[in-house]
Amino acid sequence: MGKIIAIANQKGGVGKTTTAINLSGCLGVLEYKTLIVDADPQANATSGVGLNPKNTRNIYDCLINEIHPKELILETGNPNLDILPSHIDLVGAELEMINLPNREQMLKKALEKVKNDYDFIIIDCSPSLGLITVNALSAADSVMIPVQCEYFALEGLGKLLNTIKIVQGRLNPDLEIEGIVLTMYDTRLRLANQVVDEVKTHFQELVFDTVIHRNTKLGEAPSYGETIVMHDASSKGSINYLNFARELLQKNNLTKIGNDDKIIEINDEL
Numbered sequence: 001m002g003k004i005i006a007i008a009n010q011k012g013g014v015g016k017t018t019t020a021i022n023l024s025g026c027l028g029v030l031e032y033k034t035l036i037v038d039a040d041p042q043a044n045a046t047s048g049v050g051l052n053p054k055n056t057r058n059i060y061d062c063l064i065n066e067i068h069p070k071e072l073i074l075e076t077g078n079p080n081l082d083i084l085p086s087h088i089d090l091v092g093a094e095l096e097m098i099n100l101p102n103r104e105q106m107l108k109k110a111l112e113k114v115k116n117d118y119d120f121i122i123i124d125c126s127p128s129l130g131l132i133t134v135n136a137l138s139a140a141d142s143v144m145i146p147v148q149c150e151y152f153a154l155e156g157l158g159k160l161l162n163t164i165k166i167v168q169g170r171l172n173p174d175l176e177i178e179g180i181v182l183t184m185y186d187t188r189l190r191l192a193n194q195v196v197d198e199v200k201t202h203f204q205e206l207v208f209d210t211v212i213h214r215n216t217k218l219g220e221a222p223s224y225g226e227t228i229v230m231h232d233a234s235s236k237g238s239i240n241y242l243n244f245a246r247e248l249l250q251k252n253n254l255t256k257i258g259n260d261d262k263i264i265e266i267n268d269e270l
């Protein structure tokens, strides 16, 4: 039975999609069968793994038209990595869902049909706390929160944590916080270290040890439709996300034979 992790933060540009794509790509390379669910009408995860979001049937069809997700899921060029693609139509889905019974549980209902086919299902949320994100949190076993190493890093997190609490109270009592991952760390900026310290002081053991550095390869990989580990396996971005995937596996007491290599020391400048 796969673990469903929602990557959420209502702030845009904090590294949700980059984390969703590359964590999934690394889990795939580590031989964990993984599905990315693109729950953002901007469809960046869909195009980021090399698919044209205009040409595919998509998540809208399984939410609104109750099409079996297996009919909509596509393979990517990356090993062990499938995607349930998104489309700009998903904006309309939010409005159409408002009057449906169980409107917060539509994605959960859909993903239950494929949960057994994967080791991990990673949901890339949109930068909002709207109905689709509530659906993602209702469907998920846990939520991962990317936080960018910049000014006002903690801004908005209170609101997100409050939404998580409401979902835990009313819709999904088993929802856990998987953790916080610090993204776009820039070794040259003293501010970045201050943000790391501040976030660790606030959230302590919830913060993953692996910090994702700013790395230009991470920005360019989606334009090739490749996850970082396929695009440039030796780049800092690839090593960071592989370490992040391994840390996630360790936290979940999962390691496959041959994959329990030591976490590569790259965060030594922290």
Ligand SMILES: Nc1ncnc2c1ncn2[C@@H]1O[C@H](COP(=O)(O)OP(=O)(O)O)[C@@H](O)[C@H]1O
Pocket (backbone or CB within 6 Å): 011, 012, 013, 014, 015, 016, 017, 018, 019, 044, 127, 183, 184, 185, 212, 213, 214, 215, 216, 218, 219, 220
């Ligand atoms: N670690 C990183 N290094 C360099 N660029 C990054 C990194 N993480 C994200 N980016 C870039 O920052 C922008 C926003 O990231 P994205 O993952 O799309 O954020 P979100 O999904 O939260 O809106 C994108 O252009 C992405 O390529």
Ligand SMILES: [Mg+2]
Pocket (backbone or CB within 6 Å): 016, 017, 018, 040, 044, 125, 126
């Ligand atoms: Mg995004």
